[in-house]
Amino acid sequence: MRVGLDFDNTLAEYDHLFANLAVETGLFAKSPGGKRDVRDQLRLRPNGEYLWRRLQAMAYGPCLDEAQLFAGAAEFLTACRDAKIEVxxxxxxxxxxxxxxxxxxxRQAALDWMKRRDFFIVDGFALKSENIHFADSRSEKVQMISELKCNFFVDDLEEVFIEPGFPVSTGKVLFAPDQTRSSLPVKHCRHWKEIADVIIGQPAYA
Ligand SMILES: [Mg+2]
Known part of the structure; x- marks a missing residue:
């Protein structure tokens, strides 16, 4: 059994980080909210697209360590380790x-983030470092998912599941905490606890 996971906004949660950055960079006196609110507000400005890209470069690079592991993801990863499910x-x-x-x-920043959260140690989540893959494009990502023959793939973006070449044999798990519903044939989960129920099929949480 092999489970594939997306990284940004699936494992790593950025709402707090963008809210803090919005204020620390002087762009806002008070944060307009989470990641999406910051983006939407910035895009209303004349040079908004540039400001948003700049903020993203900070968040996914030098400030990445301030991103948090989503609630429930640690329990999911531990349950996979114990059940010998490859992640x-x-x-x-x-x-x-x-x-x-x-x-x-x-990419190195993401690997360091994982390392600092015990992703690769035996007493942590015990992932193999060679099991971390980075793609330059969405189509390359989907090709990797296909080659890896994942039983399930978890992603926060619906676009990944409708990308041509997404393997039919891989279970689609959409992690969208703020979305009410999905029109796609996916399993829509709003919390990692639900993902554990879908994938591990047994309560991973006491
Ligand atoms: Mg993502």
Whole structure:
């Protein structure tokens, strides 16, 4: 049994980080809310797209460590470890940000984030470091998911599941905490506890 997971906004939660960055960078006196609110408000400004890209480059690079592991994800990963379910991570993440002002290697930042949260130690989540994959595009990501023959894939973006080439044999699990419903044939989960029920099929939580 092999389970594939997306990284950004599936394992790593950015709402707090973007809310803090919005204020720390002086863009807002008070944060307009989470990641989406910050983006939407910034895009209303004349140079909004640039400001948003700049903020993203900071969040996914030098400030990544402030991102949090989603509630319930640690219990899910521990349950997979105990049940000998192999976990692979497939992330659409370019090495360097689109905003050239920042030179942080975003893939290395993600690996460091995982390392600091005990992803790779036996007493932690015991993932194999070779099970972390980065793709340059969404189509490359879907090709990797297909080659890895994942029984399930968990992602926060519906677009991944409708990308041509997404394997029919892989169970689609949409993790969208703020979405009321999905029109796609996916299992829509709003909390990692639900994901555990779907994938592990037994209560992973006491
Ligand atoms: Mg994502």
């Amino acid at each position: 692979v991570i497939v992330s659409h993440k370019t090495r360097f940000p689109a905003c050239k002002e920042f030179k942080t290697d975003m």
